[in-house]
Amino acid sequence: MTELVTAEEMRALERAAMDSGRVTGLELMERAGRGVAEAIRAHWPDARRAVVLCGPGNNGGDGFVVARHLSDAGWQVDVLFHGDVRRLPPDALANHDRWAAMGAVEPLTLRAVKRTGAADVLVDAIFGIGLSRRASGELERVLCHLAGYGGDRAFLQPKLVAVDVPSGLDADSGEIPGKGALEWAPPCPFCALTVTFHRAKPGHCRAEGPEHCGKLIVKDIGL
Numbered sequence: 001m002t003e004l005v006t007a008e009e010m011r012a013l014e015r016a017a018m019d020s021g022r023v024t025g026l027e028l029m030e031r032a033g034r035g036v037a038e039a040i041r042a043h044w045p046d047a048r049r050a051v052v053l054c055g056p057g058n059n060g061g062d063g064f065v066v067a068r069h070l071s072d073a074g075w076q077v078d079v080l081f082h083g084d085v086r087r088l089p090p091d092a093l094a095n096h097d098r099w100a101a102m103g104a105v106e107p108l109t110l111r112a113v114k115r116t117g118a119a120d121v122l123v124d125a126i127f128g129i130g131l132s133r134r135a136s137g138e139l140e141r142v143l144c145h146l147a148g149y150g151g152d153r154a155f156l157q158p159k160l161v162a163v164d165v166p167s168g169l170d171a172d173s174g175e176i177p178g179k180g181a182l183e184w185a186p187p188c189p190f191c192a193l194t195v196t197f198h199r200a201k202p203g204h205c206r207a208e209g210p211e212h213c214g215k216l217i218v219k220d221i222g223l
């Protein structure tokens, strides 16, 4: 059985590596985003158009790195961002700015996502292991769409790749927080592919994880 690490153990490993001076958070994010772009190009060898959906944290930061690497490989890339640039964590902000110097960043709205029907690949870089509460408002409408509510699952799933974890899935339990307390499940995309880092997390392998993750690829980021 391949060793699993929890979200907390992953944070501790990242923190220890950064504190030792062996690596910076920016280098870890670069390796993570590059690894996702490599996995995307291998999984969709004939694709040339991606839309990257970036959230307000470092998972979104990974998304900006993915966008840059796909664009550098000749892909047409659109980036949709949910959050306040001024409140992005430093590594994510640095990668937002690097992307913004080469491409547009549009607001992540349901209308914008629906306009991307022609994209070959949709990258879910909205939330990773930092999801702390149920998504609401426009973000919830976007996640409902990505989750296939309204019948789009068969159309969307073959295009969807999650960065680290499908947004909304708890990386440790494999549950979808809030599902038990509501008459209907909080939205979480069903992906064709999930690319995680260093080791798989328990949530990738149990409960709702496998169905939402699709094929799981683990990329080494040098921890």
Ligand SMILES: NC(=O)C1=CN([C@@H]2O[C@H](COP(=O)(O)OP(=O)(O)OC[C@H]3O[C@@H](n4cnc5c(N)ncnc54)[C@H](O)[C@@H]3O)[C@@H](O)[C@H]2O)[C@H](O)CC1
Residues within 6 Å of the ligand: 014, 025, 026, 028, 029, 032, 055, 056, 057, 058, 059, 060, 062, 089, 091, 126, 127, 128, 129, 130, 131, 132, 133, 134, 135, 136, 139, 163, 164, 165, 197
């Ligand atoms: N540590 C590193 O240098 C690396 C991290 N990697 C990637 O980072 C994410 C974890 O990033 P983090 O910022 O901790 O969390 P998230 O990006 O998942 O989201 C946190 C962000 O979202 C806000 N938030 C939480 N819940 C909600 C909600 N329901 N609605 C709106 N906003 C919400 C929260 O306040 C934060 O602002 C990890 O998964 C990796 O993808 C790199 O891969 C490696 C380097």
Ligand SMILES: [K+]
Residues within 6 Å of the ligand: 059, 124, 125, 126, 127, 128, 162, 163, 164, 165, 166, 167
């Ligand atoms: K994600």
